[in-house]
Amino acid sequence: xxxxxxxxxxxxxxxxxxxxxxxxxxxxxxxxxxxxxxxxxxxxxxxxxxxxxxxxxxxxxxxxxxxxxxxxxxxxxxxxxxxxxxxxxxxxxxxxxxxxxxxxxxxxxxxxxxxxxxxxxxxxxxxxxxxxxxxxxxxxxxxxxxxxxxxxxxxxxxxxxxxxxxxxxxxxxxxxxxxxxxxxxxxxxxxxxxxxxxxxxxxxxxxxxxxxxxxxxxxxxxxxxxxxxxxxxxxxxxxxxxxxxxxxxxxxxxxxxxxx
Numbered sequence: 080x081x082x083x084x085x086x087x088x089x090x091x092x093x094x095x096x097x098x099x100x101x102x103x104x105x106x107x108x109x110x111x112x113x114x115x116x117x118x119x120x121x122x123x124x125x126x127x128x129x130x131x132x133x134x135x136x137x138x139x140x141x142x143x144x145x146x147x148x149x150x151x152x153x154x155x156x157x158x159x160x161x162x163x164x165x166x167x168x169x170x171x172x173x174x175x176x177x178x179x180x181x182x183x184x185x186x187x188x189x190x191x192x193x194x195x196x197x198x199x200x201x202x203x204x205x206x207x208x209x210x211x212x213x214x215x216x217x218x219x220x221x222x223x224x225x226x227x228x229x230x231x232x233x234x235x236x237x238x239x240x241x242x243x244x245x246x247x248x249x250x251x252x253x254x255x256x257x258x259x260x261x262x263x264x265x266x267x268x269x270x271x272x273x274x275x276x277x278x279x280x281x282x283x284x285x286x287x288x289x290x291x292x293x294x295x296x297x298x299x300x301x302x303x304x305x306x307x308x309x310x311x312x313x314x315x316x317x318x319x320x321x322x323x324x325x326x327x328x329x330x331x332x333x334x335x336x337x338x339x
Contacts, residue, residue, distance in 0.1 A: 092291055099129050100291070101298045104142055108302015110242075111143065111267070112150045113260070113309040120240035124197045124329040128336075132189035137283035139239055140274060141292045142299045147268035149303040154261035162252055165221055166245055166266045169228020170235070171273065177236025178277050184237075191337030193238040197330025200243050201323045219251040235270055236277075242267075 107122035126135035184192070205211075227248035235241025245266060249259050278284060 092287065092294065096129065096291075097294070100126060100138070100295055104139075104295050104298040105302035105305070107139070107143065108146045108149075108299050108304075109306040109309055111146045111264070112303040112306025120235075120238055120242065121197070121329065123239045124193055124333060127190060127193055127333055128329060131186055132193060133186065133283050134285075134288060135193075136189075136237075136239065137278060137285070137288045138291050138295070140271060140278055140283075142295055143239060143267070144271045144275070145296060145299045146303050147264065147271055149300060150264045150307070151268060153307050154257070154264050157257055157261035158265045159249075159252065159254055159258050159262050161221070162224060162249060162254070163262050163265050163269075165224025166228040166231055166248065166262075167269045169225035170232030170241070170266070170270045173229035173232020173234075174236045174270065174273055174277070175232075176229075177233045178281070180237060181281060187337045189237070189337075190333045193240075194330040194333030194335075194337060196234060196238050196240045198327060198334065200240070201327050201330070203243070204323060218253060219248055223251075224248055231266070232270060235267070236274055241270065 103122040103125040110121070123135050123139045126138060130138070181189075227244050230244040231241040234244060242263065245263060246259075249262055254262065
């Protein structure tokens, strides 16, 4: 992939940027800290509407890592160790595949991929809700964890969207609500650390994204604090209903931009 410095000069840290990025980062914190991180990638989708997708991914990763660290304490030791280990080990080759794709992808292809993942997530959830697709009620074997871990690693690298495939596996394993949440926290804490070095090598961090991270860090911490409390207080149906609308709108726009 060819990088042009002029692209990175397009990141304007003005009032408009923070009006978009601030709520998006808070939303990511609420999703990751309270609802299994399944919809946290919506923040990257929203940012990709207003900045180049490489920058959207680069801005979000350190913030997601901050949310991960902030979420570890309330869920420490409550995860299912075996399931977490399977997803993390499977995620490593998935991240490698994401690196290989990113090296040859254009900005428009990245927009298209992020948009397709966003819309596909909503369509999948609607298919489950309406009974068009029915999940097997039997417990998935351990080997499936490695397979879904690979998908998780790939999608989290190209769009921070590893939550849905991870959830697909974990929901079949009979975890309670808090075990499920804690397992996603530790899985993405580990995978995001692994992603950091290739993101840096691929040029997705700049001085401007670093400054944006510093200014957006309070939004990430606020979102995390709200998420831990919303885990108990806010109905999941309400939270994800709003998420689906957001993802359809942003995903559709990114697909349009990527194609045109």
